[in-house]
Amino acid sequence: xxxxxxxxxxxxxxxxxxALDAIGKLLRTHKGVAFFQSGGCCDNSAPMCFDxxxxxxxxxxRLVGTVGGCPYYIDFRQYETYRTSQIILDVEDGxxxxxxxxxxxxxxxxxxxxxxxxxxACNV
Amino acid sequence: MQVNKTYVPPGMPGSIVELKEKYGNYIGGKFxxxxxxxxxxxxxPTTGKPFTKVAKSTPEDVELALDAAHAAKEKWGEIxxxxxxxxxxxxxxxxxxxxxEMLSVAESWENGKPVRETxxxxxxxxVDHFRYFAGAARxxxxxxxxxxxxxxxYNMHEPxxxxxxxxxxxxxxxxxxxxxxxxxxxxxxxxVKPASPTPWSLLKMMEVIGDVVPPGVINVVTGPGAExxxxxxxxxxxxxxAFTGETVTxxxxxxxAAQNIIPATLELGxxxxxxxxxxxxxKDDDFMRKAVEGFVLYAFNKGEVCTCPSRALVQxxxxxxxxxxxxxxxxxxxxxxxxxxxxxxxxxxxxxxxQKISSYVEIGKQEGAQLLCGGQKAQMGxxxxxxxxxxxxxxxxxxxxxxxxxxxxxxxxxxxxxxDEQDAIRIANxxxxxxxxxxxxxxxxxxxxxxRAIKAGRVWVNCYHSYPAGAxxxxxxxxxxxxxxxxxxxxxxxxxxxxxxxxxxxxxGFF
Numbered sequence: 325x326x327x328x329x330x331x332x333x334x335x336x337x338x339x340x341x342x343a344l345d346a347i348g349k350l351l352r353t354h355k356g357v358a359f360f361q362s363g364g365c366c367d368n369s370a371p372m373c374f375d376x377x378x379x380x381x382x383x384x385x386r387l388v389g390t391v392g393g394c395p396y397y398i399d400f401r402q403y404e405t406y407r408t409s410q411i412i413l414d415v416e417d418g419x420x421x422x423x424x425x426x427x428x429x430x431x432x433x434x435x436x437x438x439x440x441x442x443x444x445a446c447n448v
Numbered sequence: 449m450q451v452n453k454t455y456v457p458p459g460m461p462g463s464i465v466e467l468k469e470k471y472g473n474y475i476g477g478k479f480x481x482x483x484x485x486x487x488x489x490x491x492x493p494t495t496g497k498p499f500t501k502v503a504k505s506t507p508e509d510v511e512l513a514l515d516a517a518h519a520a521k522e523k524w525g526e527i528x529x530x531x532x533x534x535x536x537x538x539x540x541x542x543x544x545x546x547x548x549e550m551l552s553v554a555e556s557w558e559n560g561k562p563v564r565e566t567x568x569x570x571x572x573x574x575v576d577h578f579r580y581f582a583g584a585a586r587x588x589x590x591x592x593x594x595x596x597x598x599x600x601x602y603n604m605h606e607p608x609x610x611x612x613x614x615x616x617x618x619x620x621x622x623x624x625x626x627x628x629x630x631x632x633x634x635x636x637x638x639x640v641k642p643a644s645p646t647p648w649s650l651l652k653m654m655e656v657i658g659d660v661v662p663p664g665v666i667n668v669v670t671g672p673g674a675e676x677x678x679x680x681x682x683x684x685x686x687x688x689x690a691f692t693g694e695t696v697t698x699x700x701x702x703x704x705a706a707q708n709i710i711p712a713t714l715e716l717g718x719x720x721x722x723x724x725x726x727x728x729x730x731k732d733d734d735f736m737r738k739a740v741e742g743f744v745l746y747a748f749n750k751g752e753v754c755t756c757p758s759r760a761l762v763q764x765x766x767x768x769x770x771x772x773x774x775x776x777x778x779x780x781x782x783x784x785x786x787x788x789x790x791x792x793x794x795x796x797x798x799x800x801x802x803q804k805i806s807s808y809v810e811i812g813k814q815e816g817a818q819l820l821c822g823g824q825k826a827q828m829g830x831x832x833x834x835x836x837x838x839x840x841x842x843x844x845x846x847x848x849x850x851x852x853x854x855x856x857x858x859x860x861x862x863x864x865x866x867x868d869e870q871d872a873i874r875i876a877n878x879x880x881x882x883x884x885x886x887x888x889x890x891x892x893x894x895x896x897x898x899x900r901a902i903k904a905g906r907v908w909v910n911c912y913h914s915y916p917a918g919a920x921x922x923x924x925x926x927x928x929x930x931x932x933x934x935x936x937x938x939x940x941x942x943x944x945x946x947x948x949x950x951x952x953x954x955x956x957g958f959f
Contacts, residue, residue: 360696361696362694362695362696362697363694363695363696363717363854363855363880364693364694364695364698364716364717364718364754364855364881364926364927365616365618365692365693365694365715365716365717365718365754365855365857366616366617366618366643366692366693366694366717366752366754366857367693367694367697367800368694368717368804368854368855368856368857369804369807369808369854370694370696370804372696372697374700378700379696379699379700379703380703399695401880401926402854402880405848405850405853405854405880406850408815409811409850416799416800416803417799418798418799418800418803419644419672419800420672420673420674421673421694421800422673422674422677422693422694422696422697423673423674423677423678423697423700424673424674425674426674433800435800435803435804435807436807437807437810438807438810438811438814438850439814440811440814440815
């Protein structure tokens with residue numbers, strides 16, 4: 325059953341130390357990066373990481389939070405689906421999906437894990 | 449269907465698939481090493497180990513491919529008679545067909561899909577799409593508008609020139625053919641970027657068809673999406689971009705296309721409902737078994753299908769009986785070496801997919817969905833111990849859960865029940881996507897009503913996972929823009945010229 329957790333605001337995003345380190349590495353060579361939660365065919369839920377400004381942030385984007393000072397967006401249509409999700413940004417071995425930047429170094433990519441909070445209990 | 453045969457992996461003694469140590473890009477009719485000389489491992493999902501290397505290209509290689517395509521476009525699109533162009537497409541089909549078994553084994557080994565699928569679906573369908581578009585190319589007719597007695601508008605289709613095409617990993621040969629065949633038929637040259645996990649089988653196809661395609665008409669560049677995909681999609685030297693993949697990249701592709709002011713066609717996946725009405729169980733007959741099989745088709749190509757029927761909607765009155773039959777059938781799924789013709793489900797394409805699928809199973813459990821079977825990595829022995837296998841998985845839950853709303857791209861189905869027709873339509877359409885759907889009923893008028901009410905580009909009625917060349921394929925809602933297959937696809941690869949001719953000798957009289 326969903327875990328009761330009154331302190332977590334959802335939807336929201338946090339990053340593991342590995343993800344924060346990877347963002348730190350990226351920011352040494354990139355002015356800024358932004359994350360976009362994907363969906364759909366093939367790479368589906370991959371967190372896509374681009375140079376800030378590469379993807380034009382539009383009316384459809386909701387800011388879920390920031391990780392390592394970088395914005396994490398989700399499409400408003402997906403936002404409702406994620407209403408009880410806390411996204412945990414992490415890093416694993418393997419090439420980045422789609423057009424995403426790797427997680428700091430080649431051969432590493434960003435992944436999402438999820439914590440589901442009880443309906444209503446987490447909604448602030 | 450062939451039975452009881454296990455093919456030898458490519459490159460091993462006795463294999464029907466020759467394997468080189470590394471592969472360059474296919475540009476201008478030949479294999480050329482990447483400009484910067486870098487290669488990347490191609491991993492077999494069955495063993496988890498690299499089996500060959502392909503070019504890790506850079507934007508310079510994309511430029512070379514575009515040079516070759518531009519050099520070829522005038523002859524291919526403007527000088528060659530249509531009949532000759534069609535002949536080339538037919539020869540491509542013949543060459544693939546002559547090598548059907550070899551390409552099926554190559555495709556199976558690189559992607560992990562069972563060889564019984566590549567032998568019976570992927571490769572024969574690739575052949576058929578080239579044949580279909582060879583014919584369709586000659587049927588591409590313009591129209592004449594009689595503006596007045598002496599003034600005619602000749603509305604005709606002309607090629608775009610050079611197009612960019614980005615192919616996904618789930619059907620590397622079949623979806624490359626879906627893209628390449630109409631592009632060529634319409635008189636374009638193409639630069640194709642295969643998916644990063646599956647670049648090799650298309651190179652094997654180029655080995656086979658290279659002799660019959662004029663140099664520069666088809667070019668294949670392999671490499672990471674962030675570098676090669678982006679270089680291709682942003683190039684001002686392409687006149688159109690076609691992409692199959694996830695939504696964020698799709699949006700980015702469209703954004704790049706906007707900068708270039710060129711058309712983009714996108715196929716971005718789905719979360720297809722498969723709706724079973726109570727009458728499917730009225731009799732214990734072939735139709736009932738067909739419907740149960742229709743449910744289990746979520747495991748086709750290990751669930752790595754944009755139209756995977758990953759949401760099953762079963763009428764409440766038959767749920768217990770129906771799910772028991774389905775689970776019984778799922779229990780009999782034989783998982784293992786994809787090169788064994790008896791294997792029904794092979795490994796997922798990559799370790800990344802296993803991570804995503806596992807993550808969704810975890811989400812499903814946390815959301816309170818009921819796990820009816822599977823739910824874990826499947827551990828194989830011997831050489832396959834490092835392979836990316838996942839058990840066929842069934843969840844029961846509610847349509848507002850994330851496992852019902854997001855594409856998992858693995859052998860995971862989410863099942864829920866409905867009360868009546870209105871309820872079925874409401875749940876079926878409660879999704880962001882609209883690519884595919886299935887409707888199962890012995891009542892034809894009911895099936896028609898439901899199929900019309902579902903907002904999706906393809907609705908299968910009393911069948912599923914059939915992709916004939918003569919039916920359009922594409923998405924409603926955020927599942928994409930444009931259509932593939934069917935001769936309608938030619939419209940996405942042509943531009944229309946209206947030549948307005950006056951046969952009158954009289955001046956207009958304005959000046």
